[in-house]
Amino acid sequence: xxxxxxxxxxxxxxxxxxxxxxxxxxxxxxxxxxxxxxxxxxxxxxxxxxxxxxxxxxxxxxxxxxxxxxxxxxxxxxxxxxxxxxxxxxxxxxxxxxxxxxxxxxxxxxxxxxxxxxxxxxxxxxxxxxxxxxxxxxxxxxxxxxxxxxxxxxxxxxxxxxxxxxxxxxxxxxxxxxxxxxxxxxxxxxxxxxxxxxxxxxxxxxxxxxxxxxxxxxxxxxxxxxxxxxxxxxxxxxxxxxxxxxxxxxxxxxxxxxxxxxxxxxxxxxxxxxxxxxxxxxxxxxxxxxxxxxxxxxxxxxxxxxxxxxxxxxxxxxxxxxxxxxxxxxxxxxxxxxxxxxxxxxxxxxxxxxxxxxxxxxxxxxxxxxxxxxxxxxxxxxxxxxxxxxxx
Numbered sequence: 001x002x003x004x005x006x007x008x009x010x011x012x013x014x015x016x017x018x019x020x021x022x023x024x025x026x027x028x029x030x031x032x033x034x035x036x037x038x039x040x041x042x043x044x045x046x047x048x049x050x051x052x053x054x055x056x057x058x059x060x061x062x063x064x065x066x067x068x069x070x071x072x073x074x075x076x077x078x079x080x081x082x083x084x085x086x087x088x089x090x091x092x093x094x095x096x097x098x099x100x101x102x103x104x105x106x107x108x109x110x111x112x113x114x115x116x117x118x119x120x121x122x123x124x125x126x127x128x129x130x131x132x133x134x135x136x137x138x139x140x141x142x143x144x145x146x147x148x149x150x151x152x153x154x155x156x157x158x159x160x161x162x163x164x165x166x167x168x169x170x171x172x173x174x175x176x177x178x179x180x181x182x183x184x185x186x187x188x189x190x191x192x193x194x195x196x197x198x199x200x201x202x203x204x205x206x207x208x209x210x211x212x213x214x215x216x217x218x219x220x221x222x223x224x225x226x227x228x229x230x231x232x233x234x235x236x237x238x239x240x241x242x243x244x245x246x247x248x249x250x251x252x253x254x255x256x257x258x259x260x261x262x263x264x265x266x267x268x269x270x271x272x273x274x275x276x277x278x279x280x281x282x283x284x285x286x287x288x289x290x291x292x293x294x295x296x297x298x299x300x301x302x303x304x305x306x307x308x309x310x311x312x313x314x315x316x317x318x319x320x321x322x323x324x325x326x327x328x329x330x331x332x333x334x335x336x337x338x339x340x341x342x343x344x345x346x347x348x349x350x351x352x353x354x355x356x357x358x359x360x361x362x363x364x365x366x367x368x369x370x371x372x373x374x375x376x377x378x379x380x381x382x383x384x385x386x387x388x389x390x391x392x
Contacts, residue, residue, distance in 0.1 A: 014353045027306050031347065034371050044244065074287050081210075089230070096236075104264055108169070118166060121197055122144065131356070170195070175209065195234075209243075210298075211297060221255065304319065315329075317329075333366065344388075346382045348370050349369040
């Protein structure tokens with residue numbers, strides 16, 4: 001059976017592509033994996049006991065939308081972090097935000113806009129789920145460069161009016177993966193003005209919001225409340241994966257206006273899988289606790305300092321203000337990643353594997369992404385080897 005024609009331009013999955021590049025070549029030293037953004041810090045100690053206490057719930061079907069305690073904890077997080085009060089009936093518990101980022105588009109993207117196929121705007125580089133979701137609903141993904149010239153955030157306002165008028169949904173990630181750039185107040189305000197003018201919905205992926213250097217990144221919800229944005233025009237996504245080092249637990253949530261959240265919940269009744277009951281009980285306690293988040297963030301701040309110390313004198317080095325990736329300029333990302341692996345055993349990700357386009361038109365081609373998730377001394381050794389191999 002062939003894929004539908006709309007999947008002809010499906011992006012090649014990042015990790016099989018990386019394995020194809022590196023795995024046939026022996027590492028040139030002790031392996032230090034700096035590719036995947038899988039947090040390695042300890043998760044809260046109370047998680048294990050809470051899981052054990054909640055295991056009897058495995059004989060019950062999990063609540064599709066999220067148990068009341070979980071939704072209340074999520075609303076409490078939003079209030080503490082952003083100063084907004086969101087009713088729990090506008091929050092949907094997710095089995096990881098990847099599910100939500102995909103299924104929310106399935107639930108709300110129209111089949112046509114103005115009598116033609118709708119556009120879905122995607123930052124470039126991007127999290128690949130954005131593009132795959134657009135193709136799945138037979139929309140046209142429009143890749144908007146997020147480069148040094150645009151502050152590593154997509155310049156949606158620079159698009160022509162026809163493209164924007166045909167747009168149904170805009171994906172935006174802040175803090176950005178992979179560059180660590182943060183959308184400020186004016187960026188959000190301007191984006192919301194475009195949403196109103198051109199009649200589209202903003203999908204704000206804020207999964208890295210709790211990993212930052214100094215200042216907590218401003219959130220879409222607080223700016224939306226300030227400017228009086230219709231809540232139907234914004235869906236915001238959050239996750240415990242990065243915030244609490246619980247990538248395997250798959251606890252995330254989305255916040256939306258009454259109509260979008262109703263559509264997302266309706267789709268979940270037929271497709272997708274709710275978070276298992278024991279994990280919902282655990283997640284409620286984790287979302288309600290901020291102490292472990294601050295402790296984990298302090299460890300990332302130490303690794304920011306290591307990166308600045310080792311790489312700060314390199315031309316083009318950009319010290320991230322948030323997130324846990326370095327976006328390092330090289331001549332060619334694939335060549336650099338293969339050289340680094342074969343000569344040192346340090347494993348990084350070519351930037352082109354996160355971007356759309358051919359040759360010079362791929363905004364990630366001349367970068368590598370380096371994850372700062374390993375223990376601090378492993379990060380230090382990896383960056384020292386990286387610098388000597390690629391920039392020495």
